[in-house]
Structures are given as C-alpha cells and as structure tokens.
Amino acid sequence: MITAEEDNAARLPDPDLLDRATALGRVLFSQDTDLLREGTRRQQSGEPFSGVIYAHQLHVPVGRCLDDLELLAKACDPPEFVNRVEYLPLK
Numbered sequence: 001m002i003t004a005e006e007d008n009a010a011r012l013p014d015p016d017l018l019d020r021a022t023a024l025g026r027v028l029f030s031q032d033t034d035l036l037r038e039g040t041r042r043q044q045s046g047e048p049f050s051g052v053i054y055a056h057q058l059h060v061p062v063g064r065c066l067d068d069l070e071l072l073a074k075a076c077d078p079p080e081f082v083n084r085v086e087y088l089p090l091k
Contacts, residue, residue, distance in 0.1 A: 002026065014038045018049050027051040027081045029069060039085040051081025055088035064089050 002024075012020060014035045021028045027050055028035065039052035053072065055065045068090045 018042070018052070022048070022050040025050060025078055027053060027078055029053045029055075029065075031055055031057040036085065043083060043085060048083060050078065051084050051086070053081070053086045053088060060089050 014032070015038055018028060018035065018038055028039075030036065030052060031054070035052060036054045039049060039054070041047075042049045053069065055068075065088055068088045071090065072086070
C-alpha cells in the first residue's frame with residue numbers, strides 16, 4: 001500500500017491521480033466524491049483505469065473501512081478491480 005502523499009501525488013487533480021494509480025497497477029481507495037465521479041465517468045466512457053474503492057466519509061466508520069479493505073486485499077488481486085468502482089461497506 002502506498003498513499004498519495006508518499007507518492008508525492010496528493011496535489012494531483014483526480015484524473016491525473018487515477019492515471020498515476022493505473023500506471024502503478026494500484027487500486028485507489030477514496031472517500032472523495034469527485035474521485036468517485038471520475039471513476040464512474042471512466043466506466044461509462046470505456047476509458048481504462050485500475051479501479052476505485054469508495055466509502056462515504058460520514059456513513060462508513062473507519063474501522064469498517066479497514067476491515068473491508070483488508071478482506072478485499074486478501075481475497076482479490078488488483079486485476080479484478082480494473083475498470084470497477086467498488087463501494088464500501090461490503091454487504
């Protein structure tokens with residue numbers, strides 16, 4: 001796992017941040033609705049991306065996010081998220 005801050009990409013616009021994650025083969029986790037919109041836009045336009053996992057900041061507790069992210073990391077490989085937007089919490 002790498003954060004946008006650790007990658008010196010924290011100030012990138014959302015499309016560029018998603019491009020960077022895709023170039024690295026990384027799935028992005030975000031609580032930012034703008035990034036959610038960018039992932040959805042790419043799905044609709046057919047523009048490839050590495051995947052977005054989204055959790056609403058006010059409706060999903062941090063502990064639940066961590067548990068669900070850990071489960072996804074153990075159960076799935078990054079290629080399974082290509083061109084997908086996944087919502088937390090998991091059911």
